[in-house]
Amino acid sequence: MDSNELQKLMREKLEVVPNKARRVIEYLLTNTREAAFRSIGEVADQLEVSKAQMVRVARILGFTGYAELKDALQGAILEQVNPAAMLAKATIIQEDLPESIHRMEHANLDETWNQMKPELVSQFCRIIQEARCVYCLGWGISSLVAESCMMRLRVLGIPAMLMQRSGLALLEQARAVGEKDVVIVCELPSYAVEVTETVERCAAQGATIITITDSLAAPVCRYAGLSLFVSAASPTFGSSVLGPLFLIHVLTSVLAVSMGSKAKAALEEQAAFLHDSRYFHPAFGLRYS
Numbered sequence: 001m002d003s004n005e006l007q008k009l010m011r012e013k014l015e016v017v018p019n020k021a022r023r024v025i026e027y028l029l030t031n032t033r034e035a036a037f038r039s040i041g042e043v044a045d046q047l048e049v050s051k052a053q054m055v056r057v058a059r060i061l062g063f064t065g066y067a068e069l070k071d072a073l074q075g076a077i078l079e080q081v082n083p084a085a086m087l088a089k090a091t092i093i094q095e096d097l098p099e100s101i102h103r104m105e106h107a108n109l110d111e112t113w114n115q116m117k118p119e120l121v122s123q124f125c126r127i128i129q130e131a132r133c134v135y136c137l138g139w140g141i142s143s144l145v146a147e148s149c150m151m152r153l154r155v156l157g158i159p160a161m162l163m164q165r166s167g168l169a170l171l172e173q174a175r176a177v178g179e180k181d182v183v184i185v186c187e188l189p190s191y192a193v194e195v196t197e198t199v200e201r202c203a204a205q206g207a208t209i210i211t212i213t214d215s216l217a218a219p220v221c222r223y224a225g226l227s228l229f230v231s232a233a234s235p236t237f238g239s240s241v242l243g244p245l246f247l248i249h250v251l252t253s254v255l256a257v258s259m260g261s262k263a264k265a266a267l268e269e270q271a272a273f274l275h276d277s278r279y280f281h282p283a284f285g286l287r288y289s
Contacts, residue, residue, distance in 0.1 A: 003032075003076035009061060017060055020049055024057045028073065036073035037191075037217040040066050077189070100235050105242050111231035112243035116250060123226055124251050125258045127208055128158065132180040135202070137163040137170070138187075139195045141237075145186040145212065145244040152252040156259065157266030163198070170198040179206035186212040187220050188232050188239040199223050212244055 010025050017025065027047055028035050035043055044051050051066075058069040128134060134153055138146030143164040153160035163173050163183075171194065177183060183202045187195055196219040203209050203223040211224040214232045221227050228251075230243040256263040274280055 006072055006076050013060060017057075020053055021057050021060060023047060024049060024054060025061075028057075032073055033077050033215040033217040035217075036070065036077045037219070040070070097235065104233055104235055105240060108231040108233055108240055108243040109246055112229075112247055115229045115231075116247065120226065120228060121251060121254050122258075124210065124228070125255045127182055127210065127226060128153070128255055129259065130180075131158070131182040131208070133159040133161060133182075135161050135163050135177055135181060135183045135207075137183055137185040137195065137198065139165065139170075139192045140188075141239055141241060142186040142188045142244075144241050145188075145248060146184070148245055149184055149186070149248045149252070152248065155266065155270050156252065156256055156263050157269075170194050171201060174198045174201045174205070177202045177205055177207045181207045182210060183207050184210045184212065185220050186244055187218045188214055188241075188244070190238070191218055191220070196220055212247060214239070 007029065010029050014022055014025055014029075024043075024047060027043070040051050040054050044054050054066050058064075058066040061069060063069040063072065134150075136146040136150040136153070138144070143162075146164065147162055150160045150162045163170060181202075183199060185195065185199050199209055199211075199220045200223055208225045209220070209223045210226045210228065211218065211220050212228050212230060213221060214230055216227070216229075228247060230247050232239040232241070232243050234240040256267070259266075275282075
């Protein structure tokens with residue numbers, strides 16, 4: 001059963017089930033990713049229903065139990081982030097693909113913006129300014145977001161390190177993280193076990209965790225002192241990074257303003273470096289051989 005079939009099934013059942021079951025199905029429809037990765041007890045507690053009610057809903061939908069329903073939900077989510085499946089779907093639909101990407105990326109930016117609450121941005125700025133060192137963690141495509149964050153923090157004069165797969169495993173790199181440190185982790189689907197284990201270790205060692213994810217279902221969120229959410233939908237590849245990069249752009253820009261004279265001094269030093277002809281061509285009067 002693909003994601004469209006599963007959603008169609010749940011919508012059809014909404015019209016004929018009792019109120020409690022309707023509330024569960026509505027949650028599954030609107031929070032598919034969260035439901036797919038949370039335990040039956042966590043979902044039941046949030047909805048204030050019994051586990052037995054969750055099992056009854058699963059059977060109403062034609063599954064043998066909640067575990068089978070959860071497998072179907074996870075399959076639907078994995079289909080949404082499987083690049084091969086997404087490309088195949090785009091080929092079948094035969095829409096104007098550039099237009100679809102343009103429309104979806106605009107939606108990603110708008111949805112990311114709508115989730116960017118002023119109080120969360122202020123909390124981010126406070127945490128970063130109080131940090132001893134900021135570790136920016138990412139795996140796969142998420143590492144592009146982590147690296148962008150690290151570069152911007154360093155330009156502002158904030159001690160920042162990039163944590164990504166390299167000569168050392170992520171868990172080995174986590175040994176250096178401790179109290180008063182901050183870990184900013186970007187985690188887009190699919191969620192990596194090593195990233196979750198690394199964040200868990202950093203949290204256990206006293207670090208403050210800031211998560212940038214597309215969903216509360218991301219396992220790293222359980223360790224977060226601050227969770228920031230983005231939209232990363234894509235009609236082809238697994239996840240788009242435009243929403244997350246936009247978030248980093250806004251967060252670090254607001255951070256620069258909130259830092260005042262410290263940011264000004266750091267940016268002036270950076271400007272002087274950009275005029276060093278050993279590294280950069282002069283801004284005007286360029287000559288090329």
